[in-house]
Amino acid sequence: MTPAHFEKTPAHVGKPSLRRQLLAARALLSTEDVAAAATVLAGHAVALPELARAHTVAAYVSVGREPGTRPLLDALRARGVRVLLPVLLPDNDLDWGAYRGADSLVPAGRGLLEPDGARLGVHAVLEADAVLLPGLAVDGQGMRLGRGGGSYDRVLARLAGAAPG
Template sequence: MDKFELRREILRERSIMDTDDRRESARRIRETLLDQPWVQMAGLVACYWSTGTEPATEGLVFALWKHGATVILPVLRDDDDLDWAVYDGPDTLAPGRHGIMEPVDTRRGVDTIRTAALVIVPALAVDPHSGVRLGRGGGSYDRALARVGPNVPTVALLNEGELRPGVPAEPHDQRVRYAALPSGIRVIPVKEST
Protein backbone atom coordinates (compact mmCIF):
# COMPACT_ATOMS: atom_id res chain seq x y z
CA MET A 1 0.00 0.00 0.00
CA ASP A 2 1.38 3.44 -0.87
CA LYS A 3 1.32 6.46 1.45
CA PHE A 4 -1.76 8.00 -0.14
CA GLU A 5 -3.83 4.81 0.25
CA LEU A 6 -2.61 4.23 3.81
CA ARG A 7 -3.43 7.82 4.80
CA ARG A 8 -6.90 7.51 3.31
CA GLU A 9 -7.53 4.19 5.10
CA ILE A 10 -6.44 5.47 8.52
CA LEU A 11 -8.32 8.76 8.17
CA ARG A 12 -11.46 6.78 7.27
CA GLU A 13 -10.97 4.51 10.32
CA ARG A 14 -10.51 7.56 12.56
CA SER A 15 -13.60 9.25 11.13
CA ILE A 16 -15.88 6.34 12.11
CA MET A 17 -14.43 5.98 15.61
CA ASP A 18 -17.04 6.60 18.31
CA THR A 19 -16.63 9.95 20.12
CA ASP A 20 -16.57 8.31 23.56
CA ASP A 21 -13.98 5.76 22.36
CA ARG A 22 -11.88 8.60 20.94
CA ARG A 23 -12.05 10.50 24.24
CA GLU A 24 -11.15 7.38 26.27
CA SER A 25 -8.29 6.56 23.91
CA ALA A 26 -6.82 10.05 24.36
CA ARG A 27 -7.19 9.82 28.15
CA ARG A 28 -5.38 6.49 28.27
CA ILE A 29 -2.56 7.77 26.03
CA ARG A 30 -2.19 10.84 28.27
CA GLU A 31 -2.10 8.80 31.49
CA THR A 32 0.36 6.29 30.03
CA LEU A 33 2.70 9.06 28.95
CA LEU A 34 2.47 10.96 32.22
CA ASP A 35 3.42 7.77 34.12
CA GLN A 36 6.79 7.54 32.32
CA PRO A 37 9.77 8.86 34.34
CA TRP A 38 11.41 10.24 31.19
CA VAL A 39 8.25 12.28 30.54
CA GLN A 40 8.02 13.47 34.15
CA MET A 41 11.66 14.64 34.10
CA ALA A 42 11.49 16.48 30.78
CA GLY A 43 11.88 20.20 31.46
CA LEU A 44 11.20 21.37 27.89
CA VAL A 45 8.63 19.42 25.89
CA ALA A 46 7.80 19.98 22.24
CA CYS A 47 4.23 18.87 21.64
CA TYR A 48 1.36 19.83 19.32
CA TRP A 49 -2.26 20.91 19.60
CA SER A 50 -4.36 18.16 18.05
CA THR A 51 -6.98 18.77 15.42
CA GLY A 52 -9.81 16.78 13.89
CA THR A 53 -9.71 13.07 14.63
CA GLU A 54 -6.12 12.98 15.93
CA PRO A 55 -5.68 11.59 19.44
CA ALA A 56 -6.51 14.65 21.55
CA THR A 57 -3.55 16.44 23.13
CA GLU A 58 -5.30 19.31 24.91
CA GLY A 59 -5.35 17.43 28.24
CA LEU A 60 -1.77 16.23 27.78
CA VAL A 61 -0.43 19.71 27.01
CA PHE A 62 -2.29 21.17 29.99
CA ALA A 63 -1.08 18.40 32.35
CA LEU A 64 2.56 18.76 31.27
CA TRP A 65 2.32 22.53 31.78
CA LYS A 66 0.62 22.18 35.18
CA HIS A 67 3.33 19.72 36.29
CA GLY A 68 6.00 22.34 35.61
CA ALA A 69 7.27 21.50 32.12
CA THR A 70 7.82 24.28 29.63
CA VAL A 71 5.73 23.21 26.65
CA ILE A 72 6.42 24.55 23.19
CA LEU A 73 3.90 24.15 20.39
CA PRO A 74 4.44 24.51 16.67
CA VAL A 75 3.55 27.54 14.62
CA LEU A 76 3.25 26.72 10.92
CA ARG A 77 5.33 29.08 8.81
CA ASP A 78 4.55 30.15 5.26
CA ASP A 79 7.22 27.74 3.96
CA ASP A 80 5.50 24.87 5.88
CA ASP A 81 8.39 24.56 8.34
CA LEU A 82 7.61 24.70 12.06
CA ASP A 83 8.50 27.62 14.29
CA TRP A 84 7.92 27.17 18.04
CA ALA A 85 6.29 29.24 20.78
CA VAL A 86 5.70 28.66 24.50
CA TYR A 87 2.30 27.48 25.72
CA ASP A 88 1.26 29.41 28.82
CA GLY A 89 -2.23 28.09 29.42
CA PRO A 90 -5.35 27.63 27.32
CA ASP A 91 -5.99 31.38 27.08
CA THR A 92 -2.69 31.91 25.23
CA LEU A 93 -3.78 30.17 22.02
CA ALA A 94 -5.34 31.51 18.85
CA PRO A 95 -6.23 29.94 15.50
CA GLY A 96 -3.29 29.91 13.11
CA ARG A 97 -2.90 28.86 9.54
CA HIS A 98 -5.47 26.17 8.65
CA GLY A 99 -7.35 27.00 11.88
CA ILE A 100 -5.03 24.98 14.13
CA MET A 101 -4.54 26.52 17.56
CA GLU A 102 -1.12 28.09 18.11
CA PRO A 103 0.49 29.98 21.00
CA VAL A 104 0.42 33.76 20.73
CA ASP A 105 3.80 33.98 22.51
CA THR A 106 6.95 35.21 20.77
CA ARG A 107 8.18 32.87 18.04
CA ARG A 108 11.38 31.14 19.17
CA GLY A 109 12.66 29.91 15.78
CA VAL A 110 12.76 26.59 13.96
CA ASP A 111 15.86 25.44 15.85
CA THR A 112 14.17 25.73 19.27
CA ILE A 113 13.17 22.07 18.99
CA ARG A 114 16.88 21.18 19.31
CA THR A 115 16.68 22.11 23.02
CA ALA A 116 13.64 19.92 23.82
CA ALA A 117 14.12 17.01 26.22
CA LEU A 118 11.03 15.27 24.80
CA VAL A 119 9.32 15.60 21.42
CA ILE A 120 5.72 14.46 20.90
CA VAL A 121 4.47 14.40 17.30
CA PRO A 122 1.31 13.52 15.43
CA ALA A 123 1.20 10.49 13.16
CA LEU A 124 -1.29 8.46 11.21
CA ALA A 125 0.80 5.31 11.50
CA VAL A 126 4.21 4.12 12.66
CA ASP A 127 6.11 1.04 11.53
CA PRO A 128 6.84 -0.92 14.75
CA HIS A 129 10.09 -2.33 13.31
CA SER A 130 11.69 0.79 11.85
CA GLY A 131 9.95 3.75 13.49
CA VAL A 132 8.98 5.21 10.11
CA ARG A 133 6.18 7.69 10.79
CA LEU A 134 3.38 8.42 8.36
CA GLY A 135 2.23 12.02 8.60
CA ARG A 136 -0.21 14.08 6.60
CA GLY A 137 2.22 14.60 3.72
CA GLY A 138 3.37 18.19 4.18
CA GLY A 139 6.83 17.31 5.53
CA SER A 140 6.67 19.85 8.39
CA TYR A 141 7.34 17.32 11.13
CA ASP A 142 10.03 15.52 9.12
CA ARG A 143 11.92 18.84 8.94
CA ALA A 144 11.44 19.40 12.67
CA LEU A 145 12.42 15.84 13.65
CA ALA A 146 15.60 16.13 11.56
CA ARG A 147 16.74 18.81 14.04
CA VAL A 148 16.23 16.60 17.13
CA GLY A 149 19.25 14.91 18.71
CA PRO A 150 19.57 11.10 18.51
CA ASN A 151 19.10 10.56 22.25
CA VAL A 152 15.96 12.66 22.67
CA PRO A 153 12.77 10.61 23.05
CA THR A 154 10.51 11.19 20.06
CA VAL A 155 6.98 9.90 20.54
CA ALA A 156 4.12 9.52 18.06
CA LEU A 157 0.57 9.38 19.46
CA LEU A 158 -1.55 6.64 17.87
CA ASN A 159 -4.83 4.83 18.26
CA GLU A 160 -4.87 1.05 18.51
CA GLY A 161 -4.31 -0.53 15.10
CA GLU A 162 -2.11 2.31 13.82
CA LEU A 163 1.18 0.49 14.38
CA ARG A 164 1.54 -0.86 10.86
CA PRO A 165 4.45 -2.93 9.57
CA GLY A 166 5.64 -1.79 6.16
CA VAL A 167 4.82 1.92 6.37
CA PRO A 168 6.28 3.27 3.11
CA ALA A 169 9.44 5.32 3.61
CA GLU A 170 11.22 7.93 1.54
CA PRO A 171 14.73 9.28 2.19
CA HIS A 172 13.43 12.44 3.93
CA ASP A 173 11.14 10.53 6.33
CA GLN A 174 12.23 10.79 9.96
CA ARG A 175 11.74 7.99 12.45
CA VAL A 176 10.36 8.05 15.98
CA ARG A 177 11.69 6.09 18.96
CA TYR A 178 8.36 5.47 20.71
CA ALA A 179 4.69 5.05 19.92
CA ALA A 180 2.16 5.92 22.62
CA LEU A 181 -1.08 3.97 22.31
CA PRO A 182 -4.02 3.50 24.70
CA SER A 183 -2.60 0.06 25.56
CA GLY A 184 0.84 1.44 26.44
CA ILE A 185 4.19 2.65 25.15
CA ARG A 186 5.90 0.75 22.36
CA VAL A 187 9.66 1.13 22.08
CA ILE A 188 10.84 1.14 18.49
CA PRO A 189 14.15 -0.69 18.04
CA VAL A 190 16.99 1.55 16.94
CA LYS A 191 18.90 -0.02 14.09
CA GLU A 192 22.60 0.72 14.10
CA SER A 193 24.10 1.92 10.83
CA THR A 194 26.79 -0.23 9.32
Protein backbone atom coordinates in the same frame (compact mmCIF):
# COMPACT_ATOMS: atom_id res chain seq x y z
CA MET B 1 -7.33 0.61 11.55
CA THR B 2 -5.40 -1.43 14.04
CA PRO B 3 -1.60 -1.55 14.29
CA ALA B 4 -1.78 -5.19 13.14
CA HIS B 5 -3.62 -4.08 10.00
CA PHE B 6 -0.96 -1.43 9.32
CA GLU B 7 1.81 -4.03 9.62
CA LYS B 8 0.01 -6.27 7.12
CA THR B 9 -0.62 -3.52 4.59
CA PRO B 10 0.99 -4.60 1.32
CA ALA B 11 4.18 -2.77 0.42
CA HIS B 12 2.70 -1.75 -2.94
CA VAL B 13 0.05 0.40 -1.24
CA GLY B 14 1.30 3.96 -1.58
CA LYS B 15 1.49 6.55 1.17
CA PRO B 16 -1.44 8.63 -0.19
CA SER B 17 -3.71 5.58 -0.23
CA LEU B 18 -2.63 4.53 3.25
CA ARG B 19 -3.20 8.08 4.54
CA ARG B 20 -6.73 8.07 3.12
CA GLN B 21 -7.47 4.70 4.75
CA LEU B 22 -6.18 5.79 8.13
CA LEU B 23 -8.01 9.11 8.06
CA ALA B 24 -11.22 7.31 7.08
CA ALA B 25 -10.81 4.98 10.05
CA ARG B 26 -10.28 7.95 12.37
CA ALA B 27 -13.40 9.62 11.02
CA LEU B 28 -15.43 6.70 12.39
CA LEU B 29 -14.44 7.49 15.97
CA SER B 30 -17.07 9.15 18.12
CA THR B 31 -16.40 12.34 20.02
CA GLU B 32 -16.66 10.31 23.22
CA ASP B 33 -14.07 7.79 21.96
CA VAL B 34 -11.65 10.59 21.12
CA ALA B 35 -12.11 12.26 24.53
CA ALA B 36 -11.68 8.97 26.41
CA ALA B 37 -8.56 8.13 24.43
CA ALA B 38 -7.08 11.56 25.22
CA THR B 39 -7.47 10.95 28.94
CA VAL B 40 -5.90 7.49 28.72
CA LEU B 41 -3.08 8.80 26.51
CA ALA B 42 -2.28 11.58 29.00
CA GLY B 43 -2.23 9.14 31.91
CA HIS B 44 0.18 6.79 30.19
CA ALA B 45 2.38 9.53 28.72
CA VAL B 46 3.02 11.46 31.95
CA ALA B 47 4.23 8.20 33.53
CA LEU B 48 6.89 7.67 30.86
CA PRO B 49 10.40 8.18 32.28
CA GLU B 50 11.28 10.51 29.39
CA LEU B 51 8.43 12.85 30.29
CA ALA B 52 8.72 12.41 34.06
CA ARG B 53 12.23 13.88 34.06
CA ALA B 54 11.70 16.44 31.28
CA HIS B 55 11.91 20.16 31.97
CA THR B 56 10.92 21.13 28.42
CA VAL B 57 8.68 19.09 26.11
CA ALA B 58 7.88 19.91 22.49
CA ALA B 59 4.40 18.62 21.66
CA TYR B 60 1.46 19.54 19.45
CA VAL B 61 -2.21 20.45 19.76
CA SER B 62 -4.39 17.69 18.42
CA VAL B 63 -7.28 18.63 16.16
CA GLY B 64 -10.29 16.75 14.87
CA ARG B 65 -10.09 13.01 15.39
CA GLU B 66 -6.36 12.94 16.16
CA PRO B 67 -5.42 11.26 19.44
CA GLY B 68 -6.11 14.04 21.94
CA THR B 69 -3.20 15.91 23.47
CA ARG B 70 -4.85 18.67 25.51
CA PRO B 71 -5.11 16.72 28.79
CA LEU B 72 -1.43 15.83 28.38
CA LEU B 73 -0.42 19.43 27.64
CA ASP B 74 -2.26 20.61 30.75
CA ALA B 75 -0.82 17.81 32.93
CA LEU B 76 2.72 18.66 31.84
CA ARG B 77 2.16 22.35 32.41
CA ALA B 78 0.65 21.67 35.86
CA ARG B 79 3.88 19.83 36.76
CA GLY B 80 5.90 22.91 35.83
CA VAL B 81 7.13 21.55 32.50
CA ARG B 82 7.75 24.13 29.78
CA VAL B 83 5.69 22.99 26.79
CA LEU B 84 6.61 24.14 23.28
CA LEU B 85 3.98 23.98 20.55
CA PRO B 86 4.45 24.30 16.80
CA VAL B 87 3.48 27.23 14.65
CA LEU B 88 3.16 26.33 10.98
CA LEU B 89 5.12 28.66 8.71
CA PRO B 90 4.18 29.42 5.08
CA ASP B 91 6.93 27.08 3.81
CA ASN B 92 5.58 24.20 6.01
CA ASP B 93 8.48 24.47 8.45
CA LEU B 94 7.65 24.80 12.15
CA ASP B 95 8.38 27.71 14.44
CA TRP B 96 7.66 27.20 18.15
CA GLY B 97 5.85 29.04 20.92
CA ALA B 98 5.29 28.42 24.62
CA TYR B 99 2.01 26.88 25.77
CA ARG B 100 0.43 28.97 28.53
CA GLY B 101 -2.87 27.11 28.77
CA ALA B 102 -5.88 26.41 26.59
CA ASP B 103 -6.89 30.10 26.63
CA SER B 104 -3.61 30.99 24.91
CA LEU B 105 -4.37 28.88 21.82
CA VAL B 106 -5.52 30.74 18.72
CA PRO B 107 -6.89 29.47 15.40
CA ALA B 108 -4.32 29.13 12.65
CA GLY B 109 -4.35 27.95 9.04
CA ARG B 110 -5.45 24.45 8.04
CA GLY B 111 -7.72 24.13 11.07
CA LEU B 112 -4.78 24.08 13.48
CA LEU B 113 -4.42 25.78 16.84
CA GLU B 114 -1.20 27.47 17.86
CA PRO B 115 0.05 29.38 20.90
CA ASP B 116 -0.27 33.13 20.88
CA GLY B 117 2.70 35.14 22.04
CA ALA B 118 6.34 35.27 21.07
CA ARG B 119 7.81 32.99 18.44
CA LEU B 120 10.92 31.17 19.53
CA GLY B 121 12.35 30.13 16.16
CA VAL B 122 12.63 26.85 14.28
CA HIS B 123 15.55 25.69 16.42
CA ALA B 124 13.69 26.08 19.74
CA VAL B 125 12.72 22.40 19.48
CA LEU B 126 16.37 21.57 20.20
CA GLU B 127 15.82 22.86 23.77
CA ALA B 128 13.29 20.07 24.43
CA ASP B 129 14.17 17.11 26.62
CA ALA B 130 11.41 15.13 24.89
CA VAL B 131 9.58 15.65 21.60
CA LEU B 132 6.10 14.31 20.89
CA LEU B 133 5.19 14.18 17.20
CA PRO B 134 1.86 13.58 15.54
CA GLY B 135 1.55 10.76 13.06
CA LEU B 136 -1.07 8.75 11.29
CA ALA B 137 0.82 5.53 11.93
CA VAL B 138 4.16 4.10 12.95
CA ASP B 139 5.42 0.75 11.71
CA GLY B 140 7.32 -1.93 13.60
CA GLN B 141 10.66 -0.32 12.71
CA GLY B 142 9.60 3.08 14.06
CA MET B 143 9.01 4.66 10.64
CA ARG B 144 6.41 7.42 10.98
CA LEU B 145 3.70 8.18 8.43
CA GLY B 146 2.55 11.78 8.69
CA ARG B 147 0.13 13.86 6.66
CA GLY B 148 2.62 14.44 3.86
CA GLY B 149 3.56 18.08 4.36
CA GLY B 150 7.09 17.37 5.56
CA SER B 151 6.92 19.71 8.57
CA TYR B 152 7.87 17.08 11.11
CA ASP B 153 10.43 15.53 8.77
CA ARG B 154 12.28 18.85 9.08
CA VAL B 155 11.96 18.71 12.87
CA LEU B 156 13.32 15.16 12.92
CA ALA B 157 16.23 16.20 10.68
CA ARG B 158 17.02 19.08 13.06
CA LEU B 159 16.90 16.73 16.04
CA ALA B 160 19.10 14.17 14.30
CA GLY B 161 21.70 16.88 13.72
CA ALA B 162 21.71 17.91 17.38
CA ALA B 163 24.42 16.62 19.67
CA PRO B 164 23.11 14.24 22.33
CA GLY B 165 22.62 16.01 25.67
